[in-house]
Amino acid sequence: MTVIAHQASVAAAAAIRRRTSRQRKRAFLRVAEQLVLVLLAVIILFPIVWMVMTAFKSPRDVYVYTMWFQPTLENFSEVFNPRWRIREKIINSIVISVTTVIIAMPIAVFAAYAFSRLAFPMKRAMFQWILLTQFIPAVTIVLPFYVMFRQLGLLDTYAALIIVDLAIVLPYAIWTIKGFIDAIPLETEEAAIVDGAGRFRVLWDIVVPMARPGILTAAIFCFIITWNEFLFGYLLSRQNVVPLSVGIVGFVLERGPVWELIAATGIIITIPMFFFAMMIQRHFTKGMNLGAVR
Amino acid sequence: MAGVQFKRVSKRWGDFVGVRDLDLIVEDKEFLVLLGPSGCGKTTTMRMVAGLEEPSGGEIWIGEDMVNDMTPRERDVAMVFQNYGLYPHMSVRDNIGYPLKIRGLSKAEIIRMVDAAAAKVELGPYLDRKPGQLSGGQRQRVALARSLVRTPRVFLMDEPLSNLDAKLRVVMRAELKHLHHELQITTIYVTHDQMEAMTLATRIAVMNHGVIQQLAAPEVIYNDPANLFVAGFIGSPSMNLMSGKLADGTFHAAGLTVSGIGGGTRDNVVLGVRPEDVTVTATGSGLFDAPVYAFELTGESVLVTVTVAGKQIAARADRHFRCQIGDNVGVRFDAARTYLFDATTDERIRL
Numbered sequence: 001m002t003v004i005a006h007q008a009s010v011a012a013a014a015a016i017r018r019r020t021s022r023q024r025k026r027a028f029l030r031v032a033e034q035l036v037l038v039l040l041a042v043i044i045l046f047p048i049v050w051m052v053m054t055a056f057k058s059p060r061d062v063y064v065y066t067m068w069f070q071p072t073l074e075n076f077s078e079v080f081n082p083r084w085r086i087r088e089k090i091i092n093s094i095v096i097s098v099t100t101v102i103i104a105m106p107i108a109v110f111a112a113y114a115f116s117r118l119a120f121p122m123k124r125a126m127f128q129w130i131l132l133t134q135f136i137p138a139v140t141i142v143l144p145f146y147v148m149f150r151q152l153g154l155l156d157t158y159a160a161l162i163i164v165d166l167a168i169v170l171p172y173a174i175w176t177i178k179g180f181i182d183a184i185p186l187e188t189e190e191a192a193i194v195d196g197a198g199r200f201r202v203l204w205d206i207v208v209p210m211a212r213p214g215i216l217t218a219a220i221f222c223f224i225i226t227w228n229e230f231l232f233g234y235l236l237s238r239q240n241v242v243p244l245s246v247g248i249v250g251f252v253l254e255r256g257p258v259w260e261l262i263a264a265t266g267i268i269i270t271i272p273m274f275f276f277a278m279m280i281q282r283h284f285t286k287g288m289n290l291g292a293v294r
Numbered sequence: 295m296a297g298v299q300f301k302r303v304s305k306r307w308g309d310f311v312g313v314r315d316l317d318l319i320v321e322d323k324e325f326l327v328l329l330g331p332s333g334c335g336k337t338t339t340m341r342m343v344a345g346l347e348e349p350s351g352g353e354i355w356i357g358e359d360m361v362n363d364m365t366p367r368e369r370d371v372a373m374v375f376q377n378y379g380l381y382p383h384m385s386v387r388d389n390i391g392y393p394l395k396i397r398g399l400s401k402a403e404i405i406r407m408v409d410a411a412a413a414k415v416e417l418g419p420y421l422d423r424k425p426g427q428l429s430g431g432q433r434q435r436v437a438l439a440r441s442l443v444r445t446p447r448v449f450l451m452d453e454p455l456s457n458l459d460a461k462l463r464v465v466m467r468a469e470l471k472h473l474h475h476e477l478q479i480t481t482i483y484v485t486h487d488q489m490e491a492m493t494l495a496t497r498i499a500v501m502n503h504g505v506i507q508q509l510a511a512p513e514v515i516y517n518d519p520a521n522l523f524v525a526g527f528i529g530s531p532s533m534n535l536m537s538g539k540l541a542d543g544t545f546h547a548a549g550l551t552v553s554g555i556g557g558g559t560r561d562n563v564v565l566g567v568r569p570e571d572v573t574v575t576a577t578g579s580g581l582f583d584a585p586v587y588a589f590e591l592t593g594e595s596v597l598v599t600v601t602v603a604g605k606q607i608a609a610r611a612d613r614h615f616r617c618q619i620g621d622n623v624g625v626r627f628d629a630a631r632t633y634l635f636d637a638t639t640d641e642r643i644r645l
Contacts (some may be wrong), residue, residue, distance in 0.1 A: 191379030194344050194450075195393040195440070196367035205392075209383040 051270075054263035062259050075264040086265065089247035095158060096233075096243055097226040100165040101219050107166075108173035109215060113203055115174065116181040117189070130171045138168075138231050146235050156238040164232045169222040176221070180214025181207060220276045227272065244269055296357025296447045297322040297480060298343060303352030305338050305504075312338040314504040316352070321496075325474050325481045329491040330501035331527070336484045339501070340450050343482060344373050356447055367396070372441035373450040377457065378433045380425040380440075386412075387421040390439045397444070411443035414473065431462045438470075442477060449474075449481040455490060467493055488528050492516065500524045522640040525566050525633060531597065533566045534607045537637060545634075549603030550582045554629035556645030562637040571631040572609035574598050574617070580624030586617050600625055 054062060056071040079086050114120070115127050145164060146155075154160040184207060192202045208215065233243040242250075248265050251258045298320040305312040313335040320326045328336035341347040342354060345366035354361050361369050372393070373379075381389050388395075390411055391404045399407070412418050415435040425433055434454060441449060454470075455463045471494055474481055485491055491498050492512045499509045500523070508520040519525035525533050538547030539561045545552040552565065577583045584600035584607070591613075598609045600623060609625065617623060634643040 185377065185379070187375045187377050187379040188381060190344075190346050191373070191375055191437075191440075192381070192392070193346065193366050194371065194373040196396040197392075198365070198367070201396065206381060210381075212383075 051263045051266045054259055055267050057260055059258075059260055075260045076268075079261055079264045079268070084247075084250060084261075085242075086244070086247060086268075089242050089244045090268070092158075092237075092241050093227060093244040096161050096165060096241070097223050099158070099162050100169060100226045101223050103162070104166055104169050104173055104222055105215060105219055108170055108177050108218060109203070109208065109211075111170075111174045112177035112181050113207060116178050117186075130174060133167070134171050142231055142235055145232065149236055155236060156240050158241050160236045161233060161241060161243070164236065165226040165229060168229065168232075169225055172225070173218040173222055176218040177211060177214050180211040184210045217280055220280050224273060224276060227269070297324070298448055298482065299353075299355040300339070301353040301355070303339075303342065303349045303354055305335070305342060305347060306350045311504050313342070313349075316504075316506065318499060318506065318509065320480060320482060322480055323478045325483065325494055325496045327483045327485060327491040327495035327498045328501055329485060329488060329498050329527075330507075331486060334501040335504035336486075336501050337452055338504075340373075340452055340482055340484050343369075343448065344371055344450050345369050369448075370446050371448040371450055372444070372446035373452065374434075374437045374441050374454040376453040378425075378437040380433060380436055382425050384424075385421065386417060386423055386425065386428070386436050389425065389436055390417075390421075390443050393440065393444050407443055408439075411439040414442065414476075415439045415469070430458050431466065434458060434466060438473070442473070442479075445477070446479065449479050449483075451481065451483045453485055453487075454483075456485070456487070463490075470494060488530065492528075500527060502527075519566075519633065520642055522564060522566075522635045522642075525635065525642075529568055531569050531608045533568050533633070534572065535635075536565045536605065536607070537563075538565060539563060540634070545632075547603075548605070549584075552581060552627075552629055552632065555632060555634060556643075558643075558645070560636075560643075563643065564635040564637050566633040566635060567627050567631060569597065569608040570595075570610040572607065572625060572627045574600075574609050574611045574615065575624040575626050577622050577624045580626035583622050583624050586619050586621045586623055589617055589619060598623070 053067075053069075055075055056073070057069055058072045058074060061069040078084075115123065149155050149160045154163075188210070189202050189206055192206045197205060228245055229243070230245045233246045234249065237243065237246060244265070248262055248269075251261045251265065298318075300316045300318040303316045304314055316335075316339060328339055330336050338347055342349050343356070343361075345361070345364065349362065356369055356371070359369075381392065384392070387408055391408045394404045394407060408421070409418075412421055415438050417432065417435050417439055420428060420432060420436075425436060428436065434457075437454070451470075455466050458466060467490060474494075483490075483494060492515075495512050497509060497511055498515050500507045500515060502523050508515060508524045510518070510520075515524060516528055519528065519533075522535070526535060536545075536547045536550070538545055540546075540555060540563050541559050543553065543555055543557045545555045545563070545565050547565070555565070573580070582602060584602045586598060587601045587606055588597070588599040590597040590599075593613070595610050595613050596615050598611050598615070598617065599606050600609070601607075602625075607625065634645060635641065636643055
């Protein structure tokens with residue numbers, strides 16, 4: 001009797017030990033997970049923190065690694081000193097990005113609709129080619145582009161940069177918007193057709209409003225891509241249409257880079273991105289609520 | 295207002311034949327139901343009238359117009375879709391008014407007509423809502439109101455009730471019938487539900503494999519089926535079909551003989567009798583005795599299924615009739631209430 005009781009208690013103790021060891025293991029995994037996340041966050045956030053801090057440092061603090069310094073707005077007022085021509089470059093970037101988006105969106109909507117709903121020869125192949133253009137490294141084609149635009153006399157013009165940006169942005173926009181158009185029930189469009197709408201009417205009254213979250217998302221991403229575009233902006237502009245992203249290079253002087261001005265300009269470049277990130281978030285949730293009606 | 299005429303209309307996709315050489319005249323003001331299993335070509339037929347599908351051959355006429363080359367808008371038809379096809383980003387009012395807006399009517403006129411259409415289907419209080427905020431039945435009403443707001447020449451309805459729950463379906467069915475009576479607009483209605491077909495139709499066209507099997511009034515379809523397909527498709531539970539042979543006016547099948555079936559002699563026939571024409575009696579007093587396989591109460595009657603030589607035969611009995619599974623019962627039916635079919639051609643043999 002006692003032997004049996006003893007055996008039972010031994011077994012119970014072993015079970016408890018097993019359970020606690022399992023719990024310990026789980027706790028360890030959780031801590032490890034957190035550590036990895038923190039590490040990743042540090043790696044990703046460090047450059048941003050550095051940029052923000054440097055932007056508010058006075059020149060003599062820049063090379064000092066400290067969290068404690070006298071913050072100053074001097075760099076921002078210096079950046080806008082006419083000799084750096086930053087105001088002009090901001091306008092250039094706005095003109096290039098906004099024009100690109102305004103031209104790209106209607107084209108992308110038409111193309112996406114065609115790829116989604118219409119039947120035409122080579123449809124699949126063409127759709128894949130559009131994606132393939134995205135795989136070509138920009139550096140490999142930037143020189144031919146340079147030569148081409150020089151021949152056309154378009155170097156250092158808005159037209160050149162907008163054309164190039166359209167080529168960069170359109171495949172992405174078409175793919176994104178097509179995904180949203182695919183999700184619209186065909187029945188909704190057919191209902192409009194029977195109600196008397198023609199193709200363009202269907203597109204404007206039904207497809208565009210229903211794909212609105214996708215179109216807005218694509219538009220915002222396209223804006224961000226053109227806003228941040230550097231390589232083509234650097235090679236195809238001289239002085240008239242230098243975009244803001246390229247403007248940073250202007251702070252690399254003979255005596256070396258002026259880090260505090262580069263950082264301040266970096267913040268100016270980044271500000272619109274924050275607003276867009278918030279807009280995208282809001283639109284995505286709205287888009288999900290809208291849904292389709294069965 | 296106008297009738298619809300199909301002249302040798304066909305629809306093929308590659309080798310697949312959706313609709314084969316269809317000849318059909320839908321009379322003005324008629325409620326024609328296209329009935330059949332899925333894939334029988336009924337929806338394709340309807341979509342060709344709407345202009346959503348182009349016929350591979352033949353002509354479609356609406357009233358005095360050959361519409362093959364007309365846009366859906368020029369055809370002036372309205373359609374109610376299975377999933378309603380509402381515009382989720384528009385209010386109910388804008389949904390209903392959309393066909394009018396496209397036709398360029400004035401704002402005041404649109405408001406007046408939308409109000410009238412909404413009143414017909416009792417949607418008045420919901421005009422400012424979005425379709426997503428409505429129940430299934432209300433969405434269905436929006437789709438209806440949108441189709442009747444402009445008084446089209448032809449109504450097309452593609453399984454409009456199939457997404458509703460059973461109770462609501464019965465209510466909406468009556469509403470549809472009433473609306474058709476009130477508006478007197480030619481209607482083509484697609485369904486696979488025989489109850490809907492029987493209750494709504496002026497005439498039913500039973501389709502299978504892209505061909506009309508029988509075109510007739512509901513009572514004719516039910517009481518005088520043209521072939522085995524129609525006989526088996528219409529009726530619930532479906533008609534009892536027994537394979538056997540006919541010898542001198544007597545039908546012989548495993549486990550039973552029925553005399554008085556005409557006077558001919560032929561092999562390979564199928565004898566059909568509806569469950570409501572089969573009577574359950576005391577043992578020894580019927581055509582044959584058989585054990586009860588299943589006994590089901592339906593409320594207004596009971597269903598008794600018996601097994602004869604491995605085949606089941608269903609009978610509808612009085613609602614007060616009771617028996618147990620395994621009981622032996624007698625089964626009787628009147629030769630005059632049976633249907634004879636050729637088992638090779640599936641065609642009805644008229645006696």
